[in-house]
Amino acid sequence: MRLRGFTSFVLWAILCCSFSFSSLVQAAPQVSLAMHGEAKYKDGFTRFDYVNPTAPKGGTLTLGVVGSFDSLNPFIVRGTVPQAPAFGLFASASVYESLLARSWDEPFTLYPLLAKSVDVPDDRSSITFNLDERAHFSDGTPVTADDVLFSFRTLRNQGRPNHRTYYKKVEKAQQVGDHSVCFTFKKNPDGSWDREMPLIMGLMPVMPAHDWKGRTFNQTTLRPPVASGPYKITKVEAGRSVTLTRNPDYWGRDLPVEKGMYNFDKVRIDFYRDDSVALQAFKSGAFDLRRESDPKKWASAYDGPAVRDGRIKLQSFSHHRTEAVTAFILNTRRPMLKNEALRKAMGLVFDFGWINRTLFQGLYKRTTSFFPNSELEADRGLPAGDEKNILEKYRDKLSLSVFNETVIPPETDGSEESRRVQQLRAAEMLKTAGYVLHSGQLFSPQNEPVVFEVMLSDPQQEKVALEWSRGLKRLGIEAHVRTVDSAQYQARLNGFDYDVTTGRWFNSLSPGNEQMFFWSCAAAKQNGSRNYAGICDPVVDALAAAIPAAQTRDELVATTRALDRVLMAGHYVVPLYHLGVDLVAYQANKLAHPVTIPTYGPILESWWAK
Numbered sequence: 001m002r003l004r005g006f007t008s009f010v011l012w013a014i015l016c017c018s019f020s021f022s023s024l025v026q027a028a029p030q031v032s033l034a035m036h037g038e039a040k041y042k043d044g045f046t047r048f049d050y051v052n053p054t055a056p057k058g059g060t061l062t063l064g065v066v067g068s069f070d071s072l073n074p075f076i077v078r079g080t081v082p083q084a085p086a087f088g089l090f091a092s093a094s095v096y097e098s099l100l101a102r103s104w105d106e107p108f109t110l111y112p113l114l115a116k117s118v119d120v121p122d123d124r125s126s127i128t129f130n131l132d133e134r135a136h137f138s139d140g141t142p143v144t145a146d147d148v149l150f151s152f153r154t155l156r157n158q159g160r161p162n163h164r165t166y167y168k169k170v171e172k173a174q175q176v177g178d179h180s181v182c183f184t185f186k187k188n189p190d191g192s193w194d195r196e197m198p199l200i201m202g203l204m205p206v207m208p209a210h211d212w213k214g215r216t217f218n219q220t221t222l223r224p225p226v227a228s229g230p231y232k233i234t235k236v237e238a239g240r241s242v243t244l245t246r247n248p249d250y251w252g253r254d255l256p257v258e259k260g261m262y263n264f265d266k267v268r269i270d271f272y273r274d275d276s277v278a279l280q281a282f283k284s285g286a287f288d289l290r291r292e293s294d295p296k297k298w299a300s301a302y303d304g305p306a307v308r309d310g311r312i313k314l315q316s317f318s319h320h321r322t323e324a325v326t327a328f329i330l331n332t333r334r335p336m337l338k339n340e341a342l343r344k345a346m347g348l349v350f351d352f353g354w355i356n357r358t359l360f361q362g363l364y365k366r367t368t369s370f371f372p373n374s375e376l377e378a379d380r381g382l383p384a385g386d387e388k389n390i391l392e393k394y395r396d397k398l399s400l401s402v403f404n405e406t407v408i409p410p411e412t413d414g415s416e417e418s419r420r421v422q423q424l425r426a427a428e429m430l431k432t433a434g435y436v437l438h439s440g441q442l443f444s445p446q447n448e449p450v451v452f453e454v455m456l457s458d459p460q461q462e463k464v465a466l467e468w469s470r471g472l473k474r475l476g477i478e479a480h481v482r483t484v485d486s487a488q489y490q491a492r493l494n495g496f497d498y499d500v501t502t503g504r505w506f507n508s509l510s511p512g513n514e515q516m517f518f519w520s521c522a523a524a525k526q527n528g529s530r531n532y533a534g535i536c537d538p539v540v541d542a543l544a545a546a547i548p549a550a551q552t553r554d555e556l557v558a559t560t561r562a563l564d565r566v567l568m569a570g571h572y573v574v575p576l577y578h579l580g581v582d583l584v585a586y587q588a589n590k591l592a593h594p595v596t597i598p599t600y601g602p603i604l605e606s607w608w609a610k
Contacts, residue, residue, distance in 0.1 A: 029119045029130075033100065035108040035199055035510045036553045041256075048103055050598040051260025051606045057246070059609025060266040061591070063087070064278045064287035066458075067486050068239045068271050071220035075159045075205070077494055077528040079220035080487060082242050085291045086604035087231070087267045094244060094262060094605065095229045099129050099148070100202035101257040105598035107553075108510030110202045111257050114143055114228065120198050126184040127198035133179055136251050137208045138232045145175040150209035152183075152201075158218045161528045162517045166200050188549070196512040196548035228252075230262040241270045260594070263608035275460055283312070288590055289604070292583040294460065295363035302585060313588035316581045319601035322507045323373040323580060327573035328454065328468065329503050333496055333524070333534040336450065341433035343571040345426035349471035350574050353414035359463055364577035368408045370564050371507050373580050375557055378407050378565040386558035390546075391565065394539045399569060407568035409575055423474050430475065442476030451478040452499035457489035461502055464576070494528045502576075503532050509599070511560055515544035519567065533572040540566055 032039035047053045063084055071079030074096070087094045093101065093113070100110035100118070115129035135143040156167035172184040185197045211226040224233040230250045235243035244267040252258050270287055272278035279297065282290045283304055292298045298314070306312040330337045330346065337343060356364050369377030383391050383403060391402060410425075412418040427437075434445035442450040454465050462481060469479040479500070484492070492498055505518055514530075517523050519540050523531035543563040550556035582601045593607045 029117050031112050031117050033110045033118055033120065033199055033202060034106070035196065035512070036550070036556060039109045039111075040106050041103065041109075041111065046256050047259035048105065048257070048598075050105055050594055050596045050603065052594045052608070053260045055260050055263045055592075055594075055606070055608040057263050057608075058265050059263075059590070060268065061087075061264040061289070061607070061609065062268045062270065062287040063289060064270050064272055064282055066272050066275045066278050068273070069242075070222075070239065070487070072223065072225060072233065072236070072242075073217075073219070073221050075155060075163065075207075076218050076220075077160055078218070080490055082269055082271075084269045085289075087244060087269065092605055093229050094231045094267075095225065095227045095233060096205040096207070097228045097252075098203045098205050100199075102203070103257075103598075104600040104603055107599075108199065108508060108512070110199055113252065113255065113257055114206055115202070118198070118202070123193055124185075124195045124198050125187075125193045126182060127201055128176060128180055128182040129202070131179040131181070132252075134251050135228060137211070137226050137228045138247055138249075139208075139211070139226050140249070141208060141210060141226075143206060143208075143228055145179060145181045147206055147209050148181045148204075149173055149175065150212070151204060151207045154207070154212070154217055155204070161523070161526050162514065162530075165517055165522075165526075166197070166513055167204075169194055169197055170201075188545075192549060194513065194548055195551070200513060230258070231267065239271060241268060243268045261603075261605050263606075275458070282585065283307075285587065289584065289586040289607075292585060293579075294360075295579060295583070296360050298583050299361050299363065311587065311589055312585055314583070314585050316583055317597055317602045318581050319597070319599065320509075321374070321600040322371050322376060322509055323367070323578040324504045324506050325367060325370050325372065325573075326502065326504045326576045326578070327367070328465075328576070329501050329532045329573050330571075331496060331498055331500065331532070331534055332536075332572065334452070334499050336444065336448065336452065337499065339433065339444070340571055341429055342435070342444075342450070345429050345475065346472060346477070347571055347574045348410055348422045348426040348429070349419075349475060350409075350468050351412050351414065351419050351422070351471055352409070352577065353412035353418065355414075355464055355467055356577065357414045359467075360577075363579070365580055366409060366411065367575040367578050368568075369575075370505065370567050371511070371560060372578050374509060376507070376509070376511065376560040376564065378561045378568065380408055381406060383562070383565060386554070387561040387565070390543075390558055390562040394542065397539050398566065402565060402569045405569070407565050419471070423471070426475055437476045440476055441478070449478070450476070452480070454479050454481045455489065455492060455498040455501040456481065456483040457486055457502070459483050465502075468574070493532065496527065496532070496534065501532070503530075505530060510556070512548040515547050515563065516541070519544050519563075535567070535570065535572055537566070537570065540570075 031043050065084050069080050069082045071081050074081045097114055099115040101113040103109050114135050116132040117130045119128040152173050155163040169186050170183050171186045174182055176182045183201050185193050208226050222236055231244035232247050234245040246265050330343050332338050352366050356362055371377045436443045465481045472479045518530045519535050521536040523529035524534045524536045546559050550559055591607055592610050
């Protein structure tokens, strides 16, 4: 990981990148890139703290996943690609590698992978990636600057909406020398540069230009890809299984970011249509590891000989990452759901206390934020400190409720009395907003019956949805629960073709540009984006855009809390619940894991076969 000299960098900058003089003299080549502050691991580090550097190589890991797939192209909206808790095309760098690799015990810091070093000026107006000359694809072809530029242009023009959105912020992309690529960024409207863009480009997957020559990119395919990662896809049974085999000629096996990682010779991912069938298959030994998302099953469904005699180990891993947000999502593109009073009333009758106690043995925590389980969630009381100062800038555009009410969803104890109180609050709110109850049916101020469909993809969600629909029925609202297959669900989700659905957002401890993809007006109009609720609010846009511009960690936290409060106050979702831990069951006689668990939780790519 030797760095190129500063003189060479200045020459490249003069030839290629549009820097100011101050940027030039302040820039310095480096091997790590942190979003805020200093990187934990310094130049010359040999491994991450959360791996076992002497973990043995060998063996086979079999994973079981509920779902299906019909494509191995993860970079387009069309088709469904294999999803897995690890080793999937999206889940890790096991097949496709990026220019830099992320560490999982820091909020957001990147280290050398395909690029051995980077050059970034202090204002982050550009980044130059210096490729590792040893890097090559699985067919032996070297990874070149042409491949980086091909990947950038292809993903910018034909990739998924998030790629297209991010990469259009690049003003110029150009090869510099034999093994380097320079990206110069567009300025923001206020004249600043997006400070997250260098890291976003560092996470860009690199595809082989030669392998795509003469092929249509924007279509599904089951052709195993040529890529540079430690595994190759060696067997595909459409919709049923994918087998990855560790590449014996993998170029990066000795990199610090790879030490102790990707230890299995083979990884097989089997797909099941039903979670109950998958659970029984796991307990019978059909696959080796299962992440359990249902605490009720965790508490009662794993009893059996294999658990009692220790062959299957149940382990709860604590973590400090932001939990995924699962919710009933109210599609405000539908005229009926544009009314905030209706959305708020719908949330009031969700009886979390009863659902948690009856269906989940009281093991869940109510989600009260879009950034739960982290320092990023809005204060449970009224806004204060830096968060309030930020919100004050938008006071004339915000509802008074943002300043005068807490963002916590109503807590219920599951009793009939608490349910009745919430129902009365909701009914009074709807009456004030002009809704009329007639013969048990609620009518809108436009005299239209309030009727909608709740689209689900998982039959396991039906009990919760049906209980919520019973609460809505008491208000005169008809909510028809319908479960569709995974392909139909994904297609309708991408096209925003639903009234209400379930979905989730994954936020890191260092939120950034993806917040615009989640919440902005532009994303609301872009099929395939994750603005599932159709949120279009200039204050949300401004706060989401300010997050990646934050100069310090403290500023990032305060801005994220302000965004969180505004989103929660809009009642765009009925938030559900989260665990705050990772529940993992695994075949104890076959698998082992490192002692140290990083901030983001267990990293399955660091496990090994006994």
